[in-house]
Amino acid sequence: MSRHRPAGAPAAVAVVISAVIAVGLIASPALGAPPEGKGGGNGNGKGNGKPTATSTPPPSTTTPPPTTTSPPPSSPPPTETTPPPTETTPPPTETTPPPTETSPPPTTPGTDPAGLPSVIVGVGDSITVAYDAVGSGAYPQYSWSTGSSSSVQSHATRLRAAGASDLVAVNAAVVGATASGLAAQVNQAIAAEADYLTVQIGANDACTDTVGAMTPTSAYAASISGALAAFADARPDAEILLTTVPNLKRMWALSKDNGWARFIWAIGDVCQSMLQNPTSTTTASEERRDAVQARVDEYNDQLASICAALERCSFDDYAVADFQFSSSHISTYDYFHPSVSGQTTLAAITWPYSPYAG
Numbered sequence: 001m002s003r004h005r006p007a008g009a010p011a012a013v014a015v016v017i018s019a020v021i022a023v024g025l026i027a028s029p030a031l032g033a034p035p036e037g038k039g040g041g042n043g044n045g046k047g048n049g050k051p052t053a054t055s056t057p058p059p060s061t062t063t064p065p066p067t068t069t070s071p072p073p074s075s076p077p078p079t080e081t082t083p084p085p086t087e088t089t090p091p092p093t094e095t096t097p098p099p100t101e102t103s104p105p106p107t108t109p110g111t112d113p114a115g116l117p118s119v120i121v122g123v124g125d126s127i128t129v130a131y132d133a134v135g136s137g138a139y140p141q142y143s144w145s146t147g148s149s150s151s152v153q154s155h156a157t158r159l160r161a162a163g164a165s166d167l168v169a170v171n172a173a174v175v176g177a178t179a180s181g182l183a184a185q186v187n188q189a190i191a192a193e194a195d196y197l198t199v200q201i202g203a204n205d206a207c208t209d210t211v212g213a214m215t216p217t218s219a220y221a222a223s224i225s226g227a228l229a230a231f232a233d234a235r236p237d238a239e240i241l242l243t244t245v246p247n248l249k250r251m252w253a254l255s256k257d258n259g260w261a262r263f264i265w266a267i268g269d270v271c272q273s274m275l276q277n278p279t280s281t282t283t284a285s286e287e288r289r290d291a292v293q294a295r296v297d298e299y300n301d302q303l304a305s306i307c308a309a310l311e312r313c314s315f316d317d318y319a320v321a322d323f324q325f326s327s328s329h330i331s332t333y334d335y336f337h338p339s340v341s342g343q344t345t346l347a348a349i350t351w352p353y354s355p356y357a358g
Helices: 011-022 155-161 179-191 217-234 248-255 259-267 283-308 340-353
Strands: 119-124 168-171 196-200 239-242 313-315
Touching: 119 155, 119 179, 155 196, 155 340, 179 196, 179 217, 196 217, 217 239, 217 283, 239 283, 248 283, 283 313
Parallel strands: 119 168, 119 196, 196 239, 239 313
Antiparallel strands: none
């Protein structure tokens, strides 16, 4: 989503993360409902699924009573040696393999019910790989798009609940990606024979060191439209869901008064175009933040136009852009990326716009 710590980040970041864990700042309250959007979407409906638990009663062992057979009278008295019964029940072994976060692209796509996809690919930036959702780093099992965690109810989970039992989920998103890198991710989706593509990208184009370094709106639009047109040409029957960029000024407002957040933003170089001097109320600081959010708004308007020009593209009707995230939706490791609760919310507010939600 945002500008991230470089690969060789100071050891201080790890210390800060440990300190944050120690104070137990993570919370997971109920989700908020999405507000009304600005534009028109092409999908509606809701998906839901409940995991079920099956209990297996312990086996019962019944030892039948011994039988005594009297020998005929002419026989010498028998020698009866009955060894004590031996019963060895090995302790049950239970091995739970680690969850598979990203299924590899199939050689031959699965066969799912008519109308449902067999391969979903999520492309974009760190939001889609659930960066810093529960710790430092990527946690794609919690991705709003392709995640396997039942707590998130991702698009992949909802599709499987709808009958796409053979669905293959591929997470091709890249931490720190900008619009210019979308074409490479789309090529992976084409190679995976994706028939459902989710797209969430743009925060890193606005989250730069300075306002002047932000991606121009025209360049952003050209990168997105070019990548998605190439996908549509290669996979003409595939569906695309194009989601908007979250409100970055909202993310600043949620945590600007938190001392830990300000410290992490500074040493981690997080989205400085928006988060530099977070408590400053000078005219220059306010204008800088407004300029960043205005650029994000321009990106989102371009996404609406790009999607409208594609035959099989669904737009989220500004659902992500308009949603008023709360502090519980934000990671307590960087105070900027979505937490698990935030990922759950992203899945819930975007699913109604999926072409498969009906």
